[in-house]
Amino acid sequence: xxxxxxxxxxxFEQEKWLxxxxxxxxxxxxQPEDRYEVTAILESFGWNDERARMAFGVQDVFELASxxxxxxxxxxxxxxxxxxxxxxxxxxIFEIIQQFFRGMIFALPMAVSVLSMLTLKFSLWSYENLSVxxxxxxxxxxxxxxxxxxxxxxxxxxxxxxxxxxxYYNMARKMTFYFIRLGFLVCIGVCLLLYGVNVVxxxxxxxxxxxxxxxxxxxxTIWLSVTVYYILRKELVFTCLIVLGxxxxxxxxxxxxxxxxxxxxxxxxxxxxxxxMLVAKYFSDAERKMEKGIAPQMPRIxxxxxxxxxxxxxxxxxxxxxxxxxxxxxxxxxxFIPYIVWFRGPYEIxxxxxxxxxxxxxxxxxxxxxxxxxxxxxxxxxxxxxETKAMNQRFLRMYLKMSxxxxxxxxxxxxxxxxxxxxxxxxxxxxxxxxxxxxxxxxFVFLWGLTGxxxxxxxxxxxxxxxxxxxxxxxxxxxxxxxxxxxxVGFLATRWAHFGFGHDIGxxxxxxxxxxxxxxxxxxxxxxxxxxxxxxxxxxxxxMYAAS
Numbered sequence: 001x002x003x004x005x006x007x008x009x010x011x012f013e014q015e016k017w018l019x020x021x022x023x024x025x026x027x028x029x030x031q032p033e034d035r036y037e038v039t040a041i042l043e044s045f046g047w048n049d050e051r052a053r054m055a056f057g058v059q060d061v062f063e064l065a066s067x068x069x070x071x072x073x074x075x076x077x078x079x080x081x082x083x084x085x086x087x088x089x090x091x092x093i094f095e096i097i098q099q100f101f102r103g104m105i106f107a108l109p110m111a112v113s114v115l116s117m118l119t120l121k122f123s124l125w126s127y128e129n130l131s132v133x134x135x136x137x138x139x140x141x142x143x144x145x146x147x148x149x150x151x152x153x154x155x156x157x158x159x160x161x162x163x164x165x166x167x168y169y170n171m172a173r174k175m176t177f178y179f180i181r182l183g184f185l186v187c188i189g190v191c192l193l194l195y196g197v198n199v200v201x202x203x204x205x206x207x208x209x210x211x212x213x214x215x216x217x218x219x220x221t222i223w224l225s226v227t228v229y230y231i232l233r234k235e236l237v238f239t240c241l242i243v244l245g246x247x248x249x250x251x252x253x254x255x256x257x258x259x260x261x262x263x264x265x266x267x268x269x270x271x272x273x274x275x276x277m278l279v280a281k282y283f284s285d286a287e288r289k290m291e292k293g294i295a296p297q298m299p300r301i302x303x304x305x306x307x308x309x310x311x312x313x314x315x316x317x318x319x320x321x322x323x324x325x326x327x328x329x330x331x332x333x334x335x336f337i338p339y340i341v342w343f344r345g346p347y348e349i350x351x352x353x354x355x356x357x358x359x360x361x362x363x364x365x366x367x368x369x370x371x372x373x374x375x376x377x378x379x380x381x382x383x384x385x386x387e388t389k390a391m392n393q394r395f396l397r398m399y400l401k402m403s404x405x406x407x408x409x410x411x412x413x414x415x416x417x418x419x420x421x422x423x424x425x426x427x428x429x430x431x432x433x434x435x436x437x438x439x440x441x442x443x444f445v446f447l448w449g450l451t452g453x454x455x456x457x458x459x460x461x462x463x464x465x466x467x468x469x470x471x472x473x474x475x476x477x478x479x480x481x482x483x484x485x486x487x488x489v490g491f492l493a494t495r496w497a498h499f500g501f502g503h504d505i506g507x508x509x510x511x512x513x514x515x516x517x518x519x520x521x522x523x524x525x526x527x528x529x530x531x532x533x534x535x536x537x538x539x540x541x542x543x544m545y546a547a548s
Contacts, residue, residue: 141215154315225275310472350445455522462529482525490517
């Protein structure tokens with residue numbers, strides 16, 4: 001020990017001995033956690049209350065540790081902050097526009113399909129003049145495809161994008177195609193299950209279940225591919241494939257006079273095949289440009305499945321959340337329905353047009369989340385460890401502003417969509433969209449659908465923030481209860497209306513009130529996801545440390 005004296009000394013000598021003692025403590029531990037760790041180190045050096053009192057005039061070793069701790073804090077070791085590079089205005093504007101269109105382009109196929117329905121009366125998987133039975137079969141196949149494949153798309157996005165960010169395109173390709181193969185196996189299993197259940201219980205005619213299975217299979221292939229385009233930043237290619245598919249439907253249906261079902265199935269087959277071929281090509285091109293070297297080994301499948309399970313669950317629940325109200329609406333026994341579910345055109349049209357309100361908010365969400373996450377990671381270089389509270393408060397304020405902007409933009413988008421649709425369809429009386437305002441049931445669903453999707457837009461902003469901070473469990477804790485409320489409210493609203501309890505709400509058929517489930521679930525989704533984001537940002541320093 002350097003400090004070996006046990007007799008009291010003057011102030012100058014005590015200060016000198018204290019500095020020497022601090023150096024010895026730092027030799028043992030450069031930056032102790034607190035004064036209690038300093039006490040433990042002192043005691044390991046042989047210091048006790050009597051020795052501390054004689055050498056420094058303090059009451060006990062704890063007081064000596066507090067004295068040392070305070071002095072160490074005054075000369076705490078730190079690395080100078082790296083200056084945060086500020087972007088030039090032009091570059092910043094370009095990135096904002098790019099991010100906005102990247103978010104919006106993901107919803108562009110939906111807009112293309114609606115536009116095709118308005119102009120051509122058909123899209124890649126729908127047709128205005130379908131029989132109710134055929135529309136029911138296609139609807140079952142479409143909804144099932146979204147729900148079954150939703151978890152796989154989230155898993156592909158998570159793991160594929162992770163490896164792409166690291167530059168390991170070969171690993172991204174292997175992992176992506178693993179999930180695509182797994183998705184195909186599950187898809188085939190579901191097809192066999194649907195067919196087997198129908199044979200046993202005779203739920204639908206053979207023609208209906210065959211159409212449902214065919215659309216389900218081909219749409220699954222397309223949805224599995226679209227996620228890969230997103231992680232490879234080729235979103236516009238998928239929109240082009242949708243346009244190509246609609247062109248093929250027009251060619252076979254209008255020019256060659258084939259049936260609409262055969263025309264759409266051929267187009268779906270071509271688009272599915274091209275989607276997978278282009279995915280393989282893009283990965284091959286990316287791998288050739290990848291830096292050569294020793295790539296890390298692929299993780300065990302069990303580890304991959306475990307790490308992606310929260311994202312898989314979210315994808316499954318999210319699409320179930322979006323479509324469960326339609327299932328309850330189609331199965332409401334308030335009029336003649338020959339099968340367990342029966343397509344409700346007025347309800348479907350109202351929700352399909354209301355869904356367009358998400359296009360602009362999705363673009364805004366991409367911009368604001370990118371800005372928030374970039375600032376969070378940059379701020380780690382601009383705050384000291386003792387300033388974590390100030391950092392957390394800063395991002396809470398930023399989040400409040402972003403949430404307010406998202407809510408305002410979503411509401412304005414809903415108002416503009418409503419007014420634009422009304423102005424457009426008045427001058428196009430032959431369009432199917434005119435029923436949004438002439439059919440009371442469709443108009444009712446359209447208004448409440450807009451409300452529900454405005455709420456979902458804000459909830460999705462929260463979900464993306466939590467995903468970006470590696471907190472998928474908190475997203476699941478928000479959407480699972482919301483899904484439950486969606487189911488309960490939708491079921492009760494449609495069934496109570498059927499038995500006469502809902503007629504005081506309006507003169508709409510009972511199946512209309514399934515939309516209340518969407519709205520109620522949206523409210524809870526917003527509330528729980530907002531609470532979870534607030535929790536994370538309130539302790540952002542901890543969550544950033546845990547994520548690292």
